[in-house]
Amino acid sequence: ETGVTQTPRHLVMGMTNKKSLKCEQHLGHNAMYWYKQSAKKPLELMFVYSLEERVENNSVPSRFSPECPNSSHLFLHLHTLQPEDSALYLCASSQDRTVQETQYFGPGTRLLVL
Amino acid sequence: KQEVTQIPAALSVPEGENLVLNCSFTDSAIYNLQWFRQDPGKGLTSLLLIQSSQREQTSGRLNASLDKSSGRSTLYIAASQPGDSATYLCAVRAATDSWGKLQFGAGTQVVVTP
Numbered sequence: 001e002t003g004v005t006q007t008p009r010h011l012v013m014g015m016t017n018k019k020s021l022k023c024e025q026h027l028g029h030n031a032m033y034w035y036k037q038s039a040k041k042p043l044e045l046m047f048v049y050s051l052e053e054r055v056e057n058n059s060v061p062s063r064f065s066p067e068c069p070n071s072s073h074l075f076l077h078l079h080t081l082q083p084e085d086s087a088l089y090l091c092a093s094s095q096d097r098t099v100q101e102t103q104y105f106g107p108g109t110r111l112l113v114l
Numbered sequence: 115k116q117e118v119t120q121i122p123a124a125l126s127v128p129e130g131e132n133l134v135l136n137c138s139f140t141d142s143a144i145y146n147l148q149w150f151r152q153d154p155g156k157g158l159t160s161l162l163l164i165q166s167s168q169r170e171q172t173s174g175r176l177n178a179s180l181d182k183s184s185g186r187s188t189l190y191i192a193a194s195q196p197g198d199s200a201t202y203l204c205a206v207r208a209a210t211d212s213w214g215k216l217q218f219g220a221g222t223q224v225v226v227t228p
Binding site for chain 1: 118148156157159203214
């Protein structure tokens with residue numbers, strides 16, 4: 001266990017559905033991240049939050065909407081997704097964004113869009 | 115633009131053999147390089163973090179080297195065991211980055227047969 005939990009672990013949704021992914025970290029960290037891992041492709045950074053402020057939006061489509069209500073919780077709201085959005089979505093946290101820090105990853109949410 | 119490549123994409127070895135995994139990156143201006151392990155359907159576990167000023171890091175049976183000028187890192191796993199079967203990912207952090215962004219390779223899938 002890395003101290004980062006994600007729910008749900010698996011999600012199947014239609015293209016017209018709205019769903020949310022949840023991430024919680026129990027490490028007292030101040031920075032949180034969303035990554036997307038598609039089959040046979042490298043992990044792609046989607047969003048970075050530092051002290052609850054979004055500091056990076058890596059050209060992600062607006063059908064993905066992040067929310068960070070406090071330093072321990074991070075959400076990814078999904079609406080009108082496409083089949084190509086099917087992937088493993090990973091949350092990570094670190095003490096802060098300084099270069100020395102290791103990022104700790106959650107187990108991921110496996111998303112299938114039909 | 116930084117590109118991270120891992121060769122081979124897959125590797126199968128008998129138990130007891132040493133493992134050698136390669137990672138190359140195109141831009142040598144990095145803060146650090148990190149090796150992760152990912153088990154099927156799960157998140158990432160950090161194995162070793164090498165700062166740009168370091169040449170290697172060791173943890174138990176694992177040793178990672180870094181040659182920043184040539185854009186290469188190698189992860190050695192001594193006396194492999196079936197429990198070492200996983201996908202191994204390397205990631206670099208650019209020297210110009212201030213957001214905590216990691217650039218990942220696509221990974222090497224390792225199978226250690228009993």
